Amino acid sequence: MGFIKRYMIAGLLVWLPLGITVAALIFLINLFDRSLLLLPSSLRPEQWLGQDIPGLGIILSLVIIFVTGMLVANIFGRYLFGWWEKMLSRIPLVRSIYLAVKQISEALFGEGAQTFQKAYLIEYPRKGLWTVGFQTSKTIGEAQIKTGFAEVVNVFVPTTPNPTSGFFLIVDRDEVFELDMTIDDALKMVISGGVVVPPWPQGGLNHPIHPERETQQQMQQQFEQISQRLNENRAEVFETPSDETSSDTDQRNDSKSK
Secondary structure, eight states, X not given: OHHHHHXXXXXXXXXXXXXXXXXXXXXXXXXXXXXXXGSOGGGSHHHHHSSOOTTHHHHHHHHHHHHHHHHHHSHHHHHHHHHHHHHHHTSHHHHHHHHHHHHHHHHHHOOSTTSOOEEEEEEOSSTTOEEEEEEEEOOOOHHXXXXXXXXEEEEEEEOSSOTTSEEEEEEEGGGEEEOSSOHHHHHHHHHTTTXXXXXXXXXXXXXXXOHHHHHHHXXXXXXXXXXXXXXXXXXXXXHHHXXXXXXXXXXXXXXXXX
């Protein structure tokens, strides 16, 4: 029965991600294809072509996204977009959902100071435990200045498996270590809970996190060697008199017997 379970798990590992990927693509395609419903019924392709053509909705969605990006990129478009955001921010429930999704989208897909710029290794939540965090910015404000650090980094530590929630930390730049992996690879490792670990061509344990940590390890090893030698010398000191005492006792016993 063990081999049946092993084969079933191997089959699931092949078909489950493939099935989820296909289902997600079908959902997005159907969602974008329904953008034709935004047009008046008299302007829809089936009215003047006589039949429904699949895929036209996807093309229309891409055109709308592209034109929207062109409008937002100029001054007039930014003004209209700001006015639109002000209107949405006045609606209580819509404001919370819209602003949260907007901030997450800017962090994941945007460019500039609002994106995940670098992946860091952080000693959190206590000494000896490490996690992956993402630099969101180096903007200096009241909170950053009052920390007293010479250089601070604003870091977002996501949770697993939902990276949209997490913790915001203001950390000293000297206390975080920049990783060579890309943002995408770091997100994959966080979302998978460490199951997906990107390869590091530079190699493993021969590269310490920080030179000071290597020095501390060397000092610890030297201290352990010195302690071991002291214990050995102490044992020899205590063993020598006992040997001499036993030999003296044997000589006395021999003299008495004679």
